[in-house]
Amino acid sequence: MQNALGLKWLLLPANEAVNYELFGALFQYSNRYGQITDYSELFATLRDNKVVVTVAADIMSLLLLKSPGAMGADVVFGSAQRFGVPMGYGESHAAFFVARDEHKRSMPGRIIGVSKDTRGNKALRMAMQTREQHIRREKANSNICTAQILLANMASFYAVFHDAQGLKTIASRINRLTDILAAGLQAKGVNLVNNTWFDTITLKDVDVAAINARALAAQINLRVDADGLVGISLDETTIREDIAVLFEVILGAGHGLDVAALDADIVANGSQSIPQALERQDAVLTHPTFNRYQSETEMMRYIKRLENKDLALNHSMISLGSCTMKLNAAVEMLPVSWPEFANMHPFCPLEQAQGYTKLINELSEFLVKITGYDAVCIQPNSGAQGEYAGLLAIKKYHESRGDAHRNICLIPQSAHGTNPASAQLAGMKVVVTACDKQGNVDLEDLRAKASELADSLSCIMITYPSTHGVYEESIREVCEIVHQYGGQVYLDGANMNAQVGLTSPGFIGADVSHLNLHKTFAIPHGGGGSGMGSIGIKKHLAPFVAGHVVVKPGRESDHNGAVSAAPYGSASILPISWMYIKLLGTKGIKQSTQTALLNANYIMKKLSAHYPVLFTGRNDRVAHECIIDLRPLKEASGVTEMDIAKRLNDYGFHAPTMSFPVAGTLMIEPTESESKVELDRFIEAMISIRGEIAKVEAGEWPVDNNPLHNAPHTLADIMDTEFDSRPYSREVAVFPTAAVKANKFWPTVNRIDDVYGDRNLMCSCVPLSDYE
Amino acid sequence: MTKQTLTQLEQHELFLTRHIGPNAEQQQDMLNFVGAESLDDLTAQTVPGKILLPQDLTIGDSCGEAEGIAYIRNIADQNKVFKSYIGMGYYGVQVPNVILRNVFENPGWYTAYTPYQPEIAQGRLEAILNFQQVSMDSNRS
Ligand SMILES: Cc1ncc(COP(=O)(O)O)c(C=O)c1O
Numbered sequence: 001m002q003n004a005l006g007l008k009w010l011l012l013p014a015n016e017a018v019n020y021e022l023f024g025a026l027f028q029y030s031n032r033y034g035q036i037t038d039y040s041e042l043f044a045t046l047r048d049n050k051v052v053v054t055v056a057a058d059i060m061s062l063l064l065l066k067s068p069g070a071m072g073a074d075v076v077f078g079s080a081q082r083f084g085v086p087m088g089y090g091e092s093h094a095a096f097f098v099a100r101d102e103h104k105r106s107m108p109g110r111i112i113g114v115s116k117d118t119r120g121n122k123a124l125r126m127a128m129q130t131r132e133q134h135i136r137r138e139k140a141n142s143n144i145c146t147a148q149i150l151l152a153n154m155a156s157f158y159a160v161f162h163d164a165q166g167l168k169t170i171a172s173r174i175n176r177l178t179d180i181l182a183a184g185l186q187a188k189g190v191n192l193v194n195n196t197w198f199d200t201i202t203l204k205d206v207d208v209a210a211i212n213a214r215a216l217a218a219q220i221n222l223r224v225d226a227d228g229l230v231g232i233s234l235d236e237t238t239i240r241e242d243i244a245v246l247f248e249v250i251l252g253a254g255h256g257l258d259v260a261a262l263d264a265d266i267v268a269n270g271s272q273s274i275p276q277a278l279e280r281q282d283a284v285l286t287h288p289t290f291n292r293y294q295s296e297t298e299m300m301r302y303i304k305r306l307e308n309k310d311l312a313l314n315h316s317m318i319s320l321g322s323c324t325m326k327l328n329a330a331v332e333m334l335p336v337s338w339p340e341f342a343n344m345h346p347f348c349p350l351e352q353a354q355g356y357t358k359l360i361n362e363l364s365e366f367l368v369k370i371t372g373y374d375a376v377c378i379q380p381n382s383g384a385q386g387e388y389a390g391l392l393a394i395k396k397y398h399e400s401r402g403d404a405h406r407n408i409c410l411i412p413q414s415a416h417g418t419n420p421a422s423a424q425l426a427g428m429k430v431v432v433t434a435c436d437k438q439g440n441v442d443l444e445d446l447r448a449k450a451s452e453l454a455d456s457l458s459c460i461m462i463t464y465p466s467t468h469g470v471y472e473e474s475i476r477e478v479c480e481i482v483h484q485y486g487g488q489v490y491l492d493g494a495n496m497n498a499q500v501g502l503t504s505p506g507f508i509g510a511d512v513s514h515l516n517l518h519k520t521f522a523i524p525h526g527g528g529g530s531g532m533g534s535i536g537i538k539k540h541l542a543p544f545v546a547g548h549v550v551v552k553p554g555r556e557s558d559h560n561g562a563v564s565a566a567p568y569g570s571a572s573i574l575p576i577s578w579m580y581i582k583l584l585g586t587k588g589i590k591q592s593t594q595t596a597l598l599n600a601n602y603i604m605k606k607l608s609a610h611y612p613v614l615f616t617g618r619n620d621r622v623a624h625e626c627i628i629d630l631r632p633l634k635e636a637s638g639v640t641e642m643d644i645a646k647r648l649n650d651y652g653f654h655a656p657t658m659s660f661p662v663a664g665t666l667m668i669e670p671t672e673s674e675s676k677v678e679l680d681r682f683i684e685a686m687i688s689i690r691g692e693i694a695k696v697e698a699g700e701w702p703v704d705n706n707p708l709h710n711a712p713h714t715l716a717d718i719m720d721t722e723f724d725s726r727p728y729s730r731e732v733a734v735f736p737t738a739a740v741k742a743n744k745f746w747p748t749v750n751r752i753d754d755v756y757g758d759r760n761l762m763c764s765c766v767p768l769s770d771y772e
Numbered sequence: 773m774t775k776q777t778l779t780q781l782e783q784h785e786l787f788l789t790r791h792i793g794p795n796a797e798q799q800q801d802m803l804n805f806v807g808a809e810s811l812d813d814l815t816a817q818t819v820p821g822k823i824l825l826p827q828d829l830t831i832g833d834s835c836g837e838a839e840g841i842a843y844i845r846n847i848a849d850q851n852k853v854f855k856s857y858i859g860m861g862y863y864g865v866q867v868p869n870v871i872l873r874n875v876f877e878n879p880g881w882y883t884a885y886t887p888y889q890p891e892i893a894q895g896r897l898e899a900i901l902n903f904q905q906v907s908m909d910s911n912r913s
């Protein structure tokens with residue numbers, strides 16, 4: 001079989017891998033039956049043959065098992081869900097992905113690296129940004145933008161809180177309970193598929209229907225998706241009483257087994273479930289961070305200490321253009337924690353998930369109306385994954401019509417970097433189309449390229465309102481031109497906050513769009529995810545969207561491949577968007593859009609007296625965001641867009657989006673949720689900064705020693721006696737306005753040196769002494 | 773005594789005014805400043821007429837927070853939480869309550885953006901670095 005990138009794959013028993021000429025091989029550890037196998041020799045042979053060895057592993061099991069790295073794997077990945085993140089009927093969960101040193105520069109996605117700031121202190125930042133989509137575009141290592149940061153942080157805190165010993169105890173308890181379960185069942189003549197395990201056993205030759213009926217009666221779900229087999233996986237929540245119930249379910253009443261007696265037996269005689277060769281020998285989590293926060297007081301304060309270093313919406317407006325950092329209301333967030341949403345397994349029988357089904361159906365109906373499309377595929381976990389899912393649907397649609405050769409994706413210059421990266425992943429070829437001076441798609445260029453490439457045209461990816469923050473007048477024509485030459489229109493819905501209730505992609509004439517539910521529909525950004533990138537589609541594409549192999553609620557597209565592991569992606573955060581739409585209603589969602597326009601135009605008009613505004617549409621209006629052009633100022637004063645962004649930190653603001661979609665600019669998106677008071681505070685800061693730039697321009701402050709160049713300022717700066725030699729006061733540095741003085745946010749490090757960090761790539765925890 | 777009707781006193785659109793930042797008075801000020809009479813007028817000046825929807829969507833009435841919670845409570849109750857032994861990559865967990873309350877349910881953590889501005893994001897960058905350490909430690913050679 002073959003995937004969208006043209007990679008061929010074979011499904012084989014592990015030991016047969018050596019018989020083929022391969023570029024890579026993927027192993028599961030434990031396998032689907034729960035068996036754990038020492039692959040050391042096999043991996044060595046494969047690696048000798050230059051095969052890249054990849055392992056999918058279970059993070060909890062690794063506390064007890066020999067690590068895949070020690071067996072010789074090149075790459076290991078898996079889910080970190082079971083480190084303290086609820087199942088949530090899907091995958092609002094972080095994955096881990098690690099590789100041997102030699103692969104680190106080709107790894108996809110976000111990597112945090114250690115660098116230093118201008119005071120020479122250790123400071124952290126995302127490393128190797130130059131290989132990411134916003135720079136490398138279709139040559140990027142991945143299309144991932146929004147990821148699963150909040151959940152990665154939860155998993156990391158889980159490890160910090162429990163420490164290595166605590167985690168080992170949890171893993172050992174899970175393994176012991178599994179041993180007890182297995183020993184009891186085997187004593188009663190039940191046969192197992194596997195003779196080694198961490199937490200999973202698979203029973204064979206059993207009456208699946210009878211066992212499952214008893215299980216369901218006891219409100220228990222077992223794995224029953226294969227003939228004659230019953231799979232049982234234990235976890236951190238399993239207690240001894242549960243094992244007694246499982247004995248009853250599997251063996252019926254009167255089995256006479258006693259958990260305590262079985263345990264005593266295992267303690268006395270030892271267990272073979274983890275063969276000695278597979279026992280982990282090396283110590284894990286030896287860094288002191290994992291060994292000092294075991295009291296709850298210490299843990300609470302560690303979390304708070306880190307929180308204090310970060311600017312979030314609970315401090316001030318985050319006016320990141322293209323990101324829609326609107327209110328995530330407490331009432332919308334509440335249901336996410338409820339056990340009825342949090343503790344559902346994504347593959348549980350559908351009868352048990354009637355609430356989720358209803359929620360998803362109602363949300364889909366809302367979104368169908370809002371997008372003007374015919375159907376919605378909820379599954380994708382982010383905007384970029386939605387792009388991928390949408391492009392695959394387009395590809396399959398063309399294939400279904402005998403047009404498999406259509407593989408050109410037109411993308412305007414101004415597109416977000418995820419667009420070309422997704423097109424590349426979907427196996428398409430990107431052709432860039434030009435924008436005119438006003439920032440609009442150059443229709444002549446588009447027409448020329450579409451007609452020239454008509455035979456191989458697959459689609460266009462276009463954002464509306466454009467990434468330049470204006471409602472392009474010609475959007476209908478763009479759709480018509482592409483359709484005329486047999487292409488499909490993918491309308492990137494990142495800017496839906498300027499469309500909801502006023503217009504819609506379906507109405508405009510597009511065929512498929514993702515929605516960033518974590519922008520327009522109030523799911524919080526989580527510091528970088530979870531998000532949801534559900535896609536809306538026209539009828540003709542509906543049969544071609546992502547389906548799922550396990551959960552098939554009877555749709556035409558069920559047999560299609562999935563783009564995410566769970567059928568409804570990060571399902572547990574869907575209540576947020578449902579609540580948002582339900583509470584606001586028809587009137588509220590429209591008024592939100594209109595107020596987003598008002599806020600953006602208000603900021604634009606206020607700032608236009610001080611900074612040039614790059615693009616405007618009809619009547620000199622902008623859509624829900626505006627771009628101010630800093631290039632002339634840079635030319636005149638030497639002050640860079642980076643200086644201004646960092647100086648905003650001194651004023652207690654997150655910078656707007658910098659240098660996207662045009663280098664040397666800031667893109668400001670206030671959203672409807674910011675009050676006039678906050679907008680005015682931001683405007684005051686921007687005007688005050690303009691005054692500071694004027695002083696540099698006038699030569700009053702040197703280009704390389706002024707509050708902009710030295711921003712952000714830290715407490716360490718103003719405590720430093722050397723500060724006295726600066727041409728500006730401490731007051732100017734950290735309390736530039738009264739509003740700042742009244743509510744100061746202190747950046748904890750000075751400006752960070754990216755180049756140093758990338759050259760000396762270090763991605764592990766730094767010695768504690770560096771923090772002290 | 774107030775002349776408002778009971779329906780008005782029930783404040784069905786209260787959440788709407790909580791979600792939207794500027795209040796009516798502020799909106800009017802801002803409209804005056806940008807040169808528009810109303811939100812609809814601003815919309816007409818801004819959005820190309822040919823793509824404006826001919827009529828409003830039909831999503832339903834706005835509702836209050838208590839009402840919204842009651843609706844979704846009813847939906848949640850239709851989920852049946854069974855004990856899961858399915859495995860397949862998804863497992864029951866005990867979220868440490870200190871993390872549930874101080875991270876998962878804390879806007880200081882959940883409303884931040886991707887740490888593109890590292891000088892004001894050292895907290896979550898450290899947390900993610902810890903995550904990388906956990907990942908490397910558990911898998912290393
Ligand atoms: C225009 C545009 N398209 C696509 C994306 C990607 O969305 P996500 O981060 O959800 O993957 C973004 C995100 O910022 C965007 O601004």
